[in-house]
Amino acid sequence: xxxxxxxxxxxxxxxxxxxxxxxxxxxxxxxxxxxxxxxxxxxxxxxxxxxxxxxxxxxxxxxxxxxxxxxxxxxxxxxxxxxxxxxxxxxxxxxxxxxxxxxxxxxxxxxxxxxxxxxxxxxxxxxxxxxxxxxxxxxxxxxxxxxxxxxxxxxxxxxxxxxxxxxxxxxxxxxxxxxxxxxxxxxxxxxxxxxxxxxxxxxxxxxxxxxxxxxxxxxxxxxxxxxxxxxxxxxxxxxxxxxxxxxxxxxxxxxxxxxxxxxxxxxxxxxxxxxxxxxxxxxxxxxxxxxxxxxxxxxxxxxxxxxxxxxxxxxxxxxxxxxxxxxxxxxxxxxxxxxxxxxxxxxxxxxxxxxxxxxxxxxxxxxxxxxxxxxxxxxxxxxxxxxxxxxxxxxxxxxxxxxxxxxxxxxxxxxxxxxxxxxxxxxxxxxxxxxxxxxxxxxxxxxxxxxxxxxxxxxxxxxxxxxxxxxxxxxxxxxxxxxxxxxxxxxxxxxxxxxxxxxxxxxxxxxxxxxxxxxxxxxxxxxxxxxxxxxxxxxxxxxxxxxxxxxxxxxxxxxxxxxxxxxxxxxxxxxxxxxxxxxxx
Ligand code: AMP
Numbered sequence: 001x002x003x004x005x006x007x008x009x010x011x012x013x014x015x016x017x018x019x020x021x022x023x024x025x026x027x028x029x030x031x032x033x034x035x036x037x038x039x040x041x042x043x044x045x046x047x048x049x050x051x052x053x054x055x056x057x058x059x060x061x062x063x064x065x066x067x068x069x070x071x072x073x074x075x076x077x078x079x080x081x082x083x084x085x086x087x088x089x090x091x092x093x094x095x096x097x098x099x100x101x102x103x104x105x106x107x108x109x110x111x112x113x114x115x116x117x118x119x120x121x122x123x124x125x126x127x128x129x130x131x132x133x134x135x136x137x138x139x140x141x142x143x144x145x146x147x148x149x150x151x152x153x154x155x156x157x158x159x160x161x162x163x164x165x166x167x168x169x170x171x172x173x174x175x176x177x178x179x180x181x182x183x184x185x186x187x188x189x190x191x192x193x194x195x196x197x198x199x200x201x202x203x204x205x206x207x208x209x210x211x212x213x214x215x216x217x218x219x220x221x222x223x224x225x226x227x228x229x230x231x232x233x234x235x236x237x238x239x240x241x242x243x244x245x246x247x248x249x250x251x252x253x254x255x256x257x258x259x260x261x262x263x264x265x266x267x268x269x270x271x272x273x274x275x276x277x278x279x280x281x282x283x284x285x286x287x288x289x290x291x292x293x294x295x296x297x298x299x300x301x302x303x304x305x306x307x308x309x310x311x312x313x314x315x316x317x318x319x320x321x322x323x324x325x326x327x328x329x330x331x332x333x334x335x336x337x338x339x340x341x342x343x344x345x346x347x348x349x350x351x352x353x354x355x356x357x358x359x360x361x362x363x364x365x366x367x368x369x370x371x372x373x374x375x376x377x378x379x380x381x382x383x384x385x386x387x388x389x390x391x392x393x394x395x396x397x398x399x400x401x402x403x404x405x406x407x408x409x410x411x412x413x414x415x416x417x418x419x420x421x422x423x424x425x426x427x428x429x430x431x432x433x434x435x436x437x438x439x440x441x442x443x444x445x446x447x448x449x450x451x452x453x454x455x456x457x458x459x460x461x462x463x464x465x466x467x468x469x470x471x472x473x474x475x476x477x478x479x480x481x482x483x484x485x486x487x488x489x490x491x492x493x494x495x496x497x498x499x500x501x502x503x504x505x506x507x508x509x510x511x512x513x514x515x516x517x518x519x520x521x522x523x524x525x526x527x528x529x530x531x532x533x534x535x536x537x538x539x540x541x542x543x544x545x546x547x548x549x550x551x552x553x554x555x556x557x558x559x560x561x562x563x564x565x566x567x568x569x570x571x572x573x574x575x576x577x578x579x580x581x582x583x584x585x
Contacts, residue, residue, distance in 0.1 A: 005119075005120070005121060005122060005123060006021045006022065006117065006119075006121055006123075006345075006349060007021070007121075007123040007124060007125060007152055007345040007346075007348055007349040008020070008021055008109070008110070008113050008121055008123065008124040008125070008149070008342075008345060009021065009027070009124070009125050009338060009339075009340075009341030009342030009343070009344060009345040009346075010106065010109055010124050010125065010126045010127070010144075010338070010341055011127050011157075011160070011337040011338035011341055012041070012073065012102065012105065012106065012126055012127065012128070012140065012143075013041055013073065013182070013337075014041060014071050014073040014074060014182065014183065014184050014185055015040065015041060015070075015071070015182060015183035015184060016038040016039065016040055016041060016183075016334070017038070017039050017040075017041050017105055017109060018037055018038055018039070018109075018335060018337075018338035019039075019109040019110075019112055019113050019338070020338055020339065020341070020342035021113060021117065021121075021342060021345065021346075022342060022343075022345065022346030022349070027339055027342040027343050027346060028342070029335060029338055029339070029342070030112055030113050030116040030117070031112075031116065032054070032112045032115075033115065034055075036055065037335070038334070039053070039054040039055070039105070039108060039109060039112065040054050040055055040057065040058040040070075041070065041071070041072065041073065041105050042054065042055075042057040042058040042061065042068060042069065042070045043057050043068070043069045043072070043101050043104045043105065044056070044057035044060040044061075044064070044067060044068045044069075045067050045068075045069070045094045045095075045096065046060075046067065047067070051104060053104050053105060053107075053108040054105075054108055057069075058070070065088045065089065066088065066089050066090065066093075067089070067094065068089065069087075069089055069091065069094070069096075069101050070087075071085075071087065071184060072098050072101040072102055072105075073102070074087075074184075074207065075087065075091070075098040076098040076099065076102055076136055076139045076140060076143070077098070077132070077133070077135040077136030077137070077138070077139035077140070078098075078135075078136070084207070084208070085207070085208075098139065099139050099142050099143045099146065100143075100146065102139075102140065102143035103143040103144075103146035103147045104147075106124075106126075106143055106144055106146075106147035106149060107147040107148065110124075110147055110148060110149060121149075122148065122149060122150055123149065123150045123151075123152050123345075123349075124144055124149040124150070124151055124152065124345070125151075125152055125153045125154075125155055125341050125342075125344045125345040125348065126140055126141070126144055126151055126153075126154055126155070126341070127154075127155050127156070127157045127160045127337050127338075127340070127341045128140050128154055128155075128156065128157065129156070129157055129185075129187060129203075130156040130157060130158050130159075130187070130189050130200045130203040131187070131203045131205070132156075137154050140154060141154055152345070152348050153344065153348060155340070155341060155344050156189075156200055157178075157180065157187070157306070157337045158178035158180065158187070158189035158191055158198075158200060158203075158306070159191065159197075159198045159200065159340070160336075160337045160338075160339075160340025160341050160343075160344060161178050161180070161304060161306045161331075161336045161337050161340050162176060162178065162191055162198055162304065162340065163339075163340035163343045163344060164331050164335075164336040164337070164339035164340035164343065165302075165304045165328060165330065165331050165336065167193075167198075167302060167304070168193075168196075168198070170193045170301065170302070171193065172193055172194065172195075172196075173192065173193060173194070174192070174193045174301045174302075175190060175191065175192045175193075175201070175293075175295055175299055175300050175301055176190070176191050176192075176198075176300065176301060176302040176303065176304060177189070177190050177191075177286070177289070177290075177300050177302075177303045177304070177323060178190075178191065178303075178304050178306055179282075179286070179303060179304070179305055179306065179310065179319050179327065180205075180305075180306035180307045180310075181209075181210060181211070181282065181306075181307045181309040181310050181315060182210050182211065182306075182307035182308060182309060183210045183211045183212050183307075183308065183309070184207075184208070184210040184211075184212050185205065185206070185207050185208075185209065185210050186205045186206045186209040186210060186281075186282055186285065187203060187204075187205040188203065188204050188205055188282070188285050188286050188289045189202065189203045189289065190202045190203075190289050190290060190292075190293035190295055190300075192293075192295075201292075201293035201294075201295065202289045202290075202292035202293035203289060204285040204286070204288045204289040204292065205285055206281065206282075206285060209278065209281060209282070210307075210309060211237070211240075211307075211308060211309040213278055214240055214275050214278060214309065214312075215233055215236045215237045215240060216229070216233070216236075217274050217275060217278065218232075218236035218237075218239065218240055218271065218274060218275075219231075219232035219233045219235075219236040220232075221236075221270075221274055222235070222236055222239075222251060222262065222264075222266075224260070224262065227256070227257060227260070228257070231253075231256050231257060232253065232256070232262075235251055235253050235262075239251050239266055239271075240271065240312075241311075243266070243267075243268045243271050243312075244311045244312050244313060246268070247267065247268050248265055248266065248267040248268065249265075249266055250263070250264070250265055250266070251263070251264055251265075251266050268313070272314045275312075275314065276314065279312075279314060279315060279318055280318070282318065282322075283318065283322050286322050286323070287322075297323065297324055298324070300323060300325070302328055303319060303323045303325060303326075303327040303328065304327065304328045304331070304336070305319065305327050305328070305329055305331075305333050305336075306333050306336050306337060307333055307334065308333060308334045310327075310333045311333060316329065361378055361379075361380055361381065361382045361386070361443065362380060362381075362475075362478045363380050363408050363409055363410060363478055363481055363482075364376045364378065364379050364380045364408070364409065364410055365377055365378045365406070365407070365408050365420075365441055365443075365449065366378070366406075366407050366408075366417075367404050367405060367406055367407060367439060368404075368405040368407055368414035369392070369414075370395040370503065371499040371500070371502070371503050372413055372414045372415060372499065373412065373413065373414060373496055373499055373500075374407055374409070374411060374412055374413060374414050374416075374417055375390070377389065377390060377439070377441045378441050378443065380410065380482075382443075385442070385443055385444050386442070386443055387440065387441070387442040387443075388440070388441055389438055389439055389440030389441065389452075390438075390439055391436060391437070391438050391439075391456075392436075392437045392438075392439060393433045393434070393435050393436060393437070394427070394430070394432060394433065394434065394435040395432065396432055397429075397430070397431045397432045398429040398430070398431075399427075399429065399435070400426060400427070400429050401424050401425060401426040401427065402424070402425045402427065402435070402437055402453075403422060403423075403424055404422065404423045404424070404425060404437075404439060404451070404453055405419055405421075405422050406419065406420045406421045406422065406423075406441075406449075406451050406464065406466065407419055407420065408420050409481050409485070410481055410482055410484075410485035411481075411484065411485050411488065411492055412492035412493060412495060412496040413492060413495055413496070413499075416484075416488075416492075418481075420449070420466050421451070421464050421466050422464075423451060423453050423462050423464045424462075425437050425453045425455055425462055426455075427455045427457065427458070428457065428458075435455070435457070436455070436456040436457065437453055437454065437455055437456070438453070438454045438456055439451065439452070439453050439454075440452045440453075440454075448465065448466070449465070449466040450463060450464070450465050450466070451463070451464040451465075451466070452464075494547065494549050495547065495549075497549035497550070497553070498547040498548075498549040498552065500549075501549050501552040501553045501556060502542065502552065504553075504556050505538050505541075505542055505552060505555075505556055506542075508538065508556060508559055508560070509535060509538060509539065512531065512535055512559065512563055513535070515563070515566060515567075515570060516528065516531065516532075516566075519566070519569070519570055519573065522566065522569045522570070522573065523565075523566055523569075527562075527565065527566070530562050531559070531562045531563055531566065534555070534558045534559040534561075534562040534563075535559055537555045537558065537559075538552070538555045538556060538559050541555050
């Protein structure tokens with residue numbers, strides 16, 4: 001955590017509110033002392049003047065509905081009498097206002113953040129529905145200020161959701177639809193990317209349609225004739241949630257009214273039949289929003305889901321049918337708006353500059369080395385930006401330059417990977433292993449790969465820049481490359497081992513021949529026979545039809561061992577000769 005005061009991102013919701021912050025470059029949501037990240041947007045005003053916020057307030061609702069304020073977001077910024085919702089409480093009787101109630105919730109979120117971060121915070125970004133007018137936006141801002149927060153920005157919820165889904169990377173003029181079905185409200189927005197920011201082209205929805213309606217319908221369905229459906233609300237919501245991931249579930253309510261019990265199996269199909277008409281109502285709002293935005297269905301580039309109720313499979317199916325494409329479900333729908341608020345806060349505080357572009361390399365990057373092998377320099381899935389390098393030398397004497405082939409892929413052999421480019425590094429000719437060429441790969445946040453080759457003797461740099469190829473690879477081709485690398489893993493590995501053994505053998509054989517020819521008198525006849533047999537075995541394997549890497553490695557080792565003594569004697573003789581030449585013996 002940076003020492004500068006962080007900016008909070010706050011989703012001030014109708015039913016639930018969330019708070020988060022960017023920590024070490026990552027957006028995180030903060031939990032209260034019970035471990036909960038969602039705070040019910042509920043405030044209880046007790047008779048004695050004390051105030052409870054969140055889950056404790058919600059627990060008081062059924063006992064004292066007139067003293068427990070929920071869904072205050074439906075009232076904020078409206079003159080009394082305005083709007084289409086009548087709350088079960090009277091704010092004036094409680095001596096409070098919507099702004100003050102919202103301030104209580106925000107004060108609680110601020111306290112959760114300060115406890116989690118162990119430092120005071122005083123700045124925030126707060127989200128509001130896209131359809132909020134000026135009065136509603138400034139009332140929300142006022143609530144923040146009353147809670148001791150400087151409101152750095154008010155952000156539209158669909159825009160925040162789009163940020164959370166990472167859609168801020170979309171190209172200019174791309175259009176997205178945000179389908180938001182929460183507990184009490186349904187919102188549909190069409191957004192367009194313009195000059196790097198999202199513009200809300202249209203919004204539509206129903207402020208009286210959400211998960212609560214589903215719970216009520218299901219409770220009424222479960223309630224036996226003559227019983228009070230309200231008794232089944234909680235069980236209905238729980239069963240509904242389970243049916244989002246299961247095909248059927250058991251509903252057990254022993255002695256729900258003191259004497260009767262309910263125990264029955266409930267299927268997803270049964271729930272779907274019940275709620276289909278409710279959900280169908282969202283369809284025309286979607287069409288309306290498209291119409292108002294002047295956007296055709298096939299111009300929508302992405303559909304994202306927000307709100308807990310979009311976990312219902314029937315909702316996902318409906319969205320897919322309405323928009324003619326599968327919705328993007330990569331984010332947690334209840335947290336997307338809050339995540340987006342946090343990202344926006346991070347951008348404002350400067351702590352997210354790089355992370356927004358955070359990306360990884362989809363495939364390994366490397367260069368071809370001697371023998372046609374792939375030498376990985378930056379492995380796949382490395383986080384950008386990144387930098388890595390290696391030192392190379394000339395494999396043969398008097399080489400005048402080195403060709404560096406830049407490769408991308410997962411295969412062991414260079415020829416099976418994709419070539420991104422080449423650089424030729426010239427260097428002064430010299431014996432084998434005398435040149436020193438450093439090769440460094442660096443990929444910036446934009447995915448641009450720069451390959452820098454430096455001859456350390458001359459200090460001369462050669463730079464090759466490869467635009468975007470480091471990350472900009474077609475997903476399908478990436479998958480195919482990885483699948484192939486797995487499929488060929490065994491053969492590839494054998495080929496790599498073979499190549500390494502072959503290079504070693506090709507180095508060993510001429511050296512042994514030269515030594516025998518020059519210093520043959522230094523070995524016994526028996527030793528000579530052993531060495532020649534070992535060399536013959538290496539040669540045989542080298543020329544064999546099948547590449548047996550293990551056998552060649554073993555033969556190399558045997559030849560190495562057979563020439564051990566010869567090598568020692570050669571060194572001794574060289575020493576003697578040198579000393580003699582200098583007249584020391
Ligand atoms: P939100 O306003 O985004 O917090 O959404 C809350 C609504 O989502 C409530 O009506 C919840 O019952 C509903 N919800 C949460 N999780 C699920 C789930 N797994 N399946 C169906 N509905 C859910």
